[in-house]
Amino acid sequence: MENISHNKKYKALMETGRRLFWKHGFRRVSVEEVCEEAKVSKMTFYKYFPNKFELAKAVFMEVVGKGVTDFKSIMAADLPVGEKMHRLILTKVEGTNEVSREFLADFYLGAEPELKEFVEKTTTEVWNELIKDYRKAQEEGMLRNDFKPELLLKIATKLVELLKDESLLAMYDTPQDLLLEFTNLLVYGVAPHSSHEK
Amino acid sequence: MENISHNKKYKALMETGRRLFWKHGFRRVSVEEVCEEAKVSKMTFYKYFPNKFELAKAVFMEVVGKGVTDFKSIMAADLPVGEKMHRLILTKVEGTNEVSREFLADFYLGAEPELKEFVEKTTTEVWNELIKDYRKAQEEGMLRNDFKPELLLKIATKLVELLKDESLLAMYDTPQDLLLEFTNLLVYGVAPHSSHEK
DNA sequence: ATTAAATATACGAATTACGTATAAAAATAT
DNA sequence: ATATTTTTATACGTAATTCGTATATTTAAT
Numbered sequence: 072m073e074n075i076s077h078n079k080k081y082k083a084l085m086e087t088g089r090r091l092f093w094k095h096g097f098r099r100v101s102v103e104e105v106c107e108e109a110k111v112s113k114m115t116f117y118k119y120f121p122n123k124f125e126l127a128k129a130v131f132m133e134v135v136g137k138g139v140t141d142f143k144s145i146m147a148a149d150l151p152v153g154e155k156m157h158r159l160i161l162t163k164v165e166g167t168n169e170v171s172r173e174f175l176a177d178f179y180l181g182a183e184p185e186l187k188e189f190v191e192k193t194t195t196e197v198w199n200e201l202i203k204d205y206r207k208a209q210e211e212g213m214l215r216n217d218f219k220p221e222l223l224l225k226i227a228t229k230l231v232e233l234l235k236d237e238s239l240l241a242m243y244d245t246p247q248d249l250l251l252e253f254t255n256l257l258v259y260g261v262a263p264h265s266s267h268e269k
Numbered sequence: 270m271e272n273i274s275h276n277k278k279y280k281a282l283m284e285t286g287r288r289l290f291w292k293h294g295f296r297r298v299s300v301e302e303v304c305e306e307a308k309v310s311k312m313t314f315y316k317y318f319p320n321k322f323e324l325a326k327a328v329f330m331e332v333v334g335k336g337v338t339d340f341k342s343i344m345a346a347d348l349p350v351g352e353k354m355h356r357l358i359l360t361k362v363e364g365t366n367e368v369s370r371e372f373l374a375d376f377y378l379g380a381e382p383e384l385k386e387f388v389e390k391t392t393t394e395v396w397n398e399l400i401k402d403y404r405k406a407q408e409e410g411m412l413r414n415d416f417k418p419e420l421l422l423k424i425a426t427k428l429v430e431l432l433k434d435e436s437l438l439a440m441y442d443t444p445q446d447l448l449l450e451f452t453n454l455l456v457y458g459v460a461p462h463s464s465h466e467k
Numbered sequence: 468a469t470t471a472a473a474t475a476t477a478c479g480a481a482t483t484a485c486g487t488a489t490a491a492a493a494a495t496a497t
Numbered sequence: 498a499t500a501t502t503t504t505t506a507t508a509c510g511t512a513a514t515t516c517g518t519a520t521a522t523t524t525a526a527t
Contacts, residue, residue, distance in 0.1 A: 080503090080504080095293055095297060099293060099297045101483080101484060101485085102484075102485070102486085103483090103484070103485090111504085111505095112504060112505045112506070113485095113486085113487095113505090113506095114487090114488095114504070114505065114506085115503080115504055115505075117485095117486065117487080118503090118504090121486095122485080122486075123484095123485080123486095215457075218450070218454075219440055219450075221436075221437065221440060222437060222440070222447075222450060222454075225431050225434060225437055226428065226431065226454070229427045229428060229430060229431055230424065230427060232427060233423055233424065233427055236423060238419075239419065239420060239423055242417055242419060242420070249420075252416070252417075252420060256416075256420075256424070256455070257454070259413075259457075278472090278473075299514075299515060299516085300515075300516070300517085301514090301515070301516090309473085309474095310473060310474045310475070311474090311475095311516095311517085311518095312473070312474065312475085312518090312519095313472080313473055313474080315516095315517065315518080316472090316473090319517095320516080320517075321515095321516080321517095
């Protein structure tokens, strides 16, 4: 069991690091803060990572890598748009997708340029793939035409954040019910509609 | 012209302070940072505010006060739900509504308890008023019944954040067009519908 | 020209953050 | 049970931030 990346504490640091860096960026988050929230002592932190920057780098690479894979496999599948949307949101919930603007902002100022290049290429690549997919769905009449697919993606991303809202979750039996509500909203809106009425 | 609150620099500090505090909370934002972003020198900052805490307090009171007034006047108006939703989002865009959880988290740790009480009372008050309103709309058949109004409010709040997304804004002639798109989505969804087809 | 407002710069003091060293405690393996 | 590894608690020195102020200069308004 010498694979460091499967270590419990290591994973806790990565997870907490991602959460905090994603939200507040690099400089606003301290090593001590990450340790506290991850319930890992500072010593073990420095056992796994030589410094704060390397944690951020590791987090970043993992997120982007995993995100791209997930995205692509969903998009490659032969599924109806609604189902794809559903799964897309699901993977976002798992928290591996999207690169926080806040994070990029000050993390990159001190990073190697190759990192930046790699990421920007892969993200826009996936992004375009998604948009193409929605465009096709529009042509097939599954989505209304006066709607920019780019907008839909951004909206989906935003809605994902709500899936962690406790007061909302308390209103539903399971998180899946809330998620279902989201997809329903995106597809049908709040207006009454015959095919979906209770 | 001795009214300090109409001063240009004062307003810049309040505006920047709100933006940063809202996003990152109290402790993560420094006075120098606020000054830089607001393009105000540190000296003038300390001319208007004795310290960082007082800025946060001023920002907070202004936001809550203005937010409540706006909310109430919209809700009191005799308008269709769609129009109310539209205006609600508009006022949110102006940035005076909602109290950031991040901000409350560490700002309140050092604040007077009376502030906390005041705010919690007024916010839940307004919140309930809104929900009541949407419930009424549901009973009148303007919204589908299998939809919790609380969710709609949270969603609206999230969507507002997208109204500042530059890449999205670039796709529309005016910000109003993007806003219109949001309300359309909320009401009709992305599915094709006869009454709204292009 | 006079006055008021805003800035640039630098400063000391306090706090925070970084990364390391040491020794104790907890968990795991033998 | 004993040995070994892993994690922790604590403290430390150093560096960087941040706070709030002091002083001198610039800009803008009257």
